[in-house]
Amino acid sequence: MFPGGSGDIGLGLDGSIRHGENFVVRTRELWNQRHYAILIPDTVNSLNLRGHRSSASYERIIEDLLTFAQQEKTGPVFLLGTSQGAIAAANGAAHAPPTALAGVVLSEAVSVMGGSKETVFSATPQDIHAPVLIVANHTDRCNVAPPQEASPIAASMTGSSDVQILRVTGGSTLSKKTCGSLSPHGYFGIEDDVITKISAWMETKLR
Structure with a gap:
């Protein structure tokens, strides 16, 4: 799972996490409860991954x-990335061998060029062959991840024969920024519902 923002989760040698607000980081136990093993990479020496x-x-x-x-x-292995992290998930899926992935999930994917100077379209989405789920929250007001871009993202994935869009609505705002983790952009307050719907799609790829 690939978090958004700078990608720095502050992983300590003892397994502690200093920056745990991101959607994929703060919900890891919810995924564990659904019997998924979770791998969340940190950055090296707190490197900012924006643009990389x-x-x-x-x-x-x-x-x-x-x-x-x-x-x-x-x-089976899935790639899931949220916000800026969706760019990483798309990049990995675009270059993975055909049988390496059960699927890829892009949630609130960055699709409008901003400060990072890259979007999900920069990651050659046309080369993705695995099944894809694009999650878009109608309530998301993040300027670089507008929910209406879900359809163009899906249309760009011409190499996959199985691309679906999951549209959700809701979430509360605690973050000061609209692209913050504790906002509709990060499914704050509706985490369990969103994960239930994503995992239901994932289960269909395991049959």
Whole structure:
């Protein structure tokens, strides 16, 4: 799972996390309760990943993460990225071998060019062959991830024969910024409902 923002979750040697507000980070126990093993990468030396997630160098990191996940033999592998992290998930999926992934989930994907100078369209989405779920919250007011862009994102994935859009509504706002984690952009207050719907889609790819 790939968090948004800078990507820095502040992972300590003891497993503690300093920056745990991001959707995929704060909901990891909800995924565990649904019997999913979760892998969330941190950055190296607090490197800011903005502008790097669609790069070839970061794709190689994702390739290593996929290899590690497959070696763990916990089951089929999905890539899930939220906001800026959706760029990383798309990049990894675009370069993964055809049988490597059970699916990819892009939630509130950055689709409008902003300060990071990259979007999900920078990650060659046309090269993704795995099943794709695009999650878009109608209540999201993040200027670089407007929910109406879900359809253009789906249309760009010409290499996949299975692309679906999950539209949700709701969420509360605690963050000061509309693109903050504790806002509709990060499904704050509707986490369980969103995860239930995403996991239901994932289950269909395991049959």
